[in-house]
Amino acid sequence: MKRLHAASAAALAHRLSGLALALFVPFHFWALGQALTGPQALQSFLDWTRHPLVKAGEWGLVVLLALHLALGLRVLALEFLPWHERQKSMAAGACGIALVAGLAFALQL
Amino acid sequence: MNAAARLGAWLWALQRGSAAVLAACVLVHLVTIVLATRAGLSAEAILSRTQGSVGWFGFYVVFVVALAVHAPIGLRAIAAEWLGWRGRALDLLTALATLALLAGGLRAIWGVFR
Numbered sequence: 001m002k003r004l005h006a007a008s009a010a011a012l013a014h015r016l017s018g019l020a021l022a023l024f025v026p027f028h029f030w031a032l033g034q035a036l037t038g039p040q041a042l043q044s045f046l047d048w049t050r051h052p053l054v055k056a057g058e059w060g061l062v063v064l065l066a067l068h069l070a071l072g073l074r075v076l077a078l079e080f081l082p083w084h085e086r087q088k089s090m091a092a093g094a095c096g097i098a099l100v101a102g103l104a105f106a107l108q109l
Numbered sequence: 110m111n112a113a114a115r116l117g118a119w120l121w122a123l124q125r126g127s128a129a130v131l132a133a134c135v136l137v138h139l140v141t142i143v144l145a146t147r148a149g150l151s152a153e154a155i156l157s158r159t160q161g162s163v164g165w166f167g168f169y170v171v172f173v174v175a176l177a178v179h180a181p182i183g184l185r186a187i188a189a190e191w192l193g194w195r196g197r198a199l200d201l202l203t204a205l206a207t208l209a210l211l212a213g214g215l216r217a218i219w220g221v222f223r
Contacts, residue, residue, distance in 0.1 A: 015183075015187060018180070018183045019183075019184070019187060021180075022180045022183065022184055025176065025180065025210065025213075025214075026209070026210070026213055028217075029210075029213035029214050029216065029217040030213065030217075031217075032217035032218075032220055032221055033213070033216050033217045033220045034220070035152070035155075035156065035220035035221050036216070036219070036220040036223075039152040039153065039156055040152070042152035042155070042156070042220075043151060043152035043153075046150055046151060046152055049150075062139070062142060065135060065138075065139065066139060069131075069132060069135045069136070069139075072128050072131075072132065073132060075128070076125065076128060076129065076132070079125070080125075099139070103139065103143060107143065107146055
């Protein structure tokens, strides 16, 4: 029962992080596309991203990306590798925690 | 196998195949984000890395194509399971989302490459 609950939570987190990333991606493409009008336009956008609230949002997106990656690897492992259920969950959890902790440290936020 | 089941099987294969490609791309992207942020993010720094770089151009094209396949199939599953959307309209929306992501992504790549 507990394992089922963890699997459901992982599936929901995978889905919600994917939804958030899918909504963000068009905005990301638009921002990078600013370079088409010149480096100054891209720099103006980057200056705007120095606002603390935007920085917090960026950190959230990086964490969501790492989380979606880790949970996606869990799905691929479940479907394609002959691993034991508990080992798979532990491996995915370890990947996710390592990525999130490493990124949080690396970004010095 | 009927048409709907065949489409479902194709979407499943495309979703998993694109996920495997994206796993590698996202890892590279995360490392790049960390290194670029530490070095100080600026338009000059981004463009000096990407402008005229065939390697980065190829990497981002693969990244965008995999993303344009992967994300709409995921959104389609959410729309079907949570909102109950079905049929041709959902097929059309999935195709439009793929084309929109491809266009937006390739435009962004061209912006930082040229």
